[in-house]
Amino acid sequence: MTLISDLQIAAPEILLSGFALVALLVGAFAGDGSSRFLRAFSTVVLALASLLAFRQVALPPEAAFGGLYQTSEFTSFAKGVVYAIGAGALFMSGGAVRRDGMERYEFPLLMIFASFGAGVMLSAGDLMSLYMGVECLSLSSYVLAAFLRDDLRSSEAGLKYFVLGALASGLLLYGASLVYGFAGSTRFDQIADAPYSIGLVFGLVLMICGLAFKASAAPFHIWTPDVYEGGPSPVVAFFATAPKIAAVVVFANVLFSAFGVMEDQWALIVAVLAAASMLIGAFGALNQNNIKRLLAYSSIGNVGFALIGVAAGETFGTSSILVYMTIYVVATLGLFGGVLAMRRDGKNVELISDLNGLSRMKPALAIALTALVFSVAGIPPLAGFFGKLMVFRAGLQADLLWLVIVGVISSVVSLGYYLRIIWAIWGKEPAAALDPVDFGVGVTVVASTVITFPVLVIWIGGLINATSFAAAG
Amino acid sequence: MQLIAFYILSTVVLLSAFLVIAARNPVHSVLWLISAFFASSGLLVLIGAEFLAMLLVVVYVGAVAVLFLFVVMMLDVDFVELKQGFLNYLPAGALIALALLAEIGVVAAATAAREASGFDPSPGADTNAEALSRVLYTDNLMLFQLAGLILLVAMMGAIVLTLRKRPGVRRQNISEQTNRRREDAVQLKDVRPGQGI
Numbered sequence A: 001m002t003l004i005s006d007l008q009i010a011a012p013e014i015l016l017s018g019f020a021l022v023a024l025l026v027g028a029f030a031g032d033g034s035s036r037f038l039r040a041f042s043t044v045v046l047a048l049a050s051l052l053a054f055r056q057v058a059l060p061p062e063a064a065f066g067g068l069y070q071t072s073e074f075t076s077f078a079k080g081v082v083y084a085i086g087a088g089a090l091f092m093s094g095g096a097v098r099r100d101g102m103e104r105y106e107f108p109l110l111m112i113f114a115s116f117g118a119g120v121m122l123s124a125g126d127l128m129s130l131y132m133g134v135e136c137l138s139l140s141s142y143v144l145a146a147f148l149r150d151d152l153r154s155s156e157a158g159l160k161y162f163v164l165g166a167l168a169s170g171l172l173l174y175g176a177s178l179v180y181g182f183a184g185s186t187r188f189d190q191i192a193d194a195p196y197s198i199g200l201v202f203g204l205v206l207m208i209c210g211l212a213f214k215a216s217a218a219p220f221h222i223w224t225p226d227v228y229e230g231g232p233s234p235v236v237a238f239f240a241t242a243p244k245i246a247a248v249v250v251f252a253n254v255l256f257s258a259f260g261v262m263e264d265q266w267a268l269i270v271a272v273l274a275a276a277s278m279l280i281g282a283f284g285a286l287n288q289n290n291i292k293r294l295l296a297y298s299s300i301g302n303v304g305f306a307l308i309g310v311a312a313g314e315t316f317g318t319s320s321i322l323v324y325m326t327i328y329v330v331a332t333l334g335l336f337g338g339v340l341a342m343r344r345d346g347k348n349v350e351l352i353s354d355l356n357g358l359s360r361m362k363p364a365l366a367i368a369l370t371a372l373v374f375s376v377a378g379i380p381p382l383a384g385f386f387g388k389l390m391v392f393r394a395g396l397q398a399d400l401l402w403l404v405i406v407g408v409i410s411s412v413v414s415l416g417y418y419l420r421i422i423w424a425i426w427g428k429e430p431a432a433a434l435d436p437v438d439f440g441v442g443v444t445v446v447a448s449t450v451i452t453f454p455v456l457v458i459w460i461g462g463l464i465n466a467t468s469f470a471a472a473g
Numbered sequence B: 001m002q003l004i005a006f007y008i009l010s011t012v013v014l015l016s017a018f019l020v021i022a023a024r025n026p027v028h029s030v031l032w033l034i035s036a037f038f039a040s041s042g043l044l045v046l047i048g049a050e051f052l053a054m055l056l057v058v059v060y061v062g063a064v065a066v067l068f069l070f071v072v073m074m075l076d077v078d079f080v081e082l083k084q085g086f087l088n089y090l091p092a093g094a095l096i097a098l099a100l101l102a103e104i105g106v107v108a109a110a111t112a113a114r115e116a117s118g119f120d121p122s123p124g125a126d127t128n129a130e131a132l133s134r135v136l137y138t139d140n141l142m143l144f145q146l147a148g149l150i151l152l153v154a155m156m157g158a159i160v161l162t163l164r165k166r167p168g169v170r171r172q173n174i175s176e177q178t179n180r181r182r183e184d185a186v187q188l189k190d191v192r193p194g195q196g197i
Helices: A003-009 A011-058 A073-099 A106-122 A127-145 A152-183 A188-193 A198-214 A223-230 A233-239 A242-258 A260-287 A291-311 A314-341 A363-377 A383-397 A401-427 A439-458 A460-467 B002-022 B026-046 B050-075 B079-084 B086-112 B128-136 B141-162 B174-178
Strands: none
Touching (some): A003 A011, A011 A073, A011 A106, A073 A106, A073 A233, A073 A439, A106 A242, A106 B141, A127 A152, A127 A198, A152 A223, A188 A242, A198 A242, A198 A260, A223 A233, A223 A291, A242 A291, A260 A291, A260 A401, A291 A314, A291 A383, A314 A363, A314 A439, A363 A383, A363 A401, A363 A439, A383 A401, A383 A439, A383 A460, A439 A460, B002 B086, B026 B050, B026 B086
16 A cells, blocks of 8 residues: 555545645735635635545545545545535635634634544544544634634633533543553454453443534533534534534444444443433523524534434444435535624624514525524425434334434424524514625525425435445445 | 552552642642653553653653743742742652652662563564654554644644734834934934024
């Protein structure tokens, strides 16, 4: 295995990191004046990396760098979605970045580094590269959360995220060291071959805790509402989408490929995490008036639904996780586009009551947001419904009836707050007019709405087929 | 002998690590942290990883010194007050110094009496450093580069969050200074008495 072929296998990450290094130099010499150009360029590069990652899906699974880097259809598909969504988040960030004083060349580069970290952890075939990826993603995320450093809430969000994230990294690392100690290797395939021992289970549980934190699954979700509320909106739009699907898929990938033989050990833990996340997501959001906090709880709940797929195991769950998370992050990107569009008199507003009467002020945006909210809630004709159907089916196939029942109950409860948004948009009297919507935001919201309905509804079979490689063998 | 040394050192590590979080005075916790690092480097020497042991002392104790400075700067620890109790603390300090010295002795004695075991601390090479670098720059090249990228991100983060461009900062412009002529700076005025300029 030569270096050249290793680099070819890892093409999407090589492209991203190489671009980021060059762009960093460009930015350092040209100053913040180049940030607009770099942002546009970064969007294009992320989209290219997404294409390269999707190309990996079609290729047979390969290992590079002595097994540290491993492609598989499951993770490469998720990586393609991560990069595409990252490009979308960067694309629509333009206007907000300019107005909120975040126009610095480091902003797109940190987004690139965060996506790069997500890609590395997705393609990890080894505990060490997994940790490196997680850390690269987390470090960039901490900085991005605190990017508005003069804003009290943003720096608070960054600090909270950093302290809790460091704790979670510690848990993950401690678990990984136990796993290494008891399995004798950090490679996923060799861990899978290691004989069963209590120490291994201990390490596994600690690693689950660390990864659950990164995916913001309950009871490791505490940071999510605060970080989402305090962080700058374009950054939160990114947090809620690209790293989210990456974290869930990494969670699944680690459990499936390294600990697949120990499924009876972790299935219950994951099922409990899923149930707790769904319930907390449903009940926690009921009293929120801030739309970003509400979406944070919604994302906790949705991670719970995706974890049903993980708890169902590799045979039944793989495809459902990808379908669910893909549909969810596409719709969420559009919803956060809606949050970015909520500006009045040049200031960001983020209360649900600020959406009052949107249907009369901006009918197109109102229709788009309605479709997206319904999709995230899982109302039948929209794509989100099929995602929920898939994870519930996976749960039933794996005999997790109680978990599916919890899922249905929390779906119904969560309708309560989704309908509050809809009611504010359609039923309330309009308040003062909102500012015009940015071009980038408008395009992203429309694109995400069109993908949610009707594209993914018509081609849902295509998506399911494209993601059901594991079931097909 | 090695086993005894192992137990002594690990007890010290655990005890100091506990005291790091139990100590009320942040300066004390930092000192306990140094003790923990010191004892764990002794553990590394025991298994024959001298290079890592040295690295641990140099890097971490060095880093701790910096951390120490930060704690002192940020928490506004009163040094005068600390120094007042110097004589009271002297016996305790001497005891800990003795303990550190004893650790060195224990490690030295244990390494001298090392029994042959199946464990090779530097596989395929003469020294630790050589064995480490052989895997670090070949098998784990990707991890090495990734670690570099992560440090780069950390550096970018630190700059993003702290660097401020202040307007109106006067910087030295050497060419401007040397190009200055007498005519630019000095004006001769003929001031008549009692009239002003």
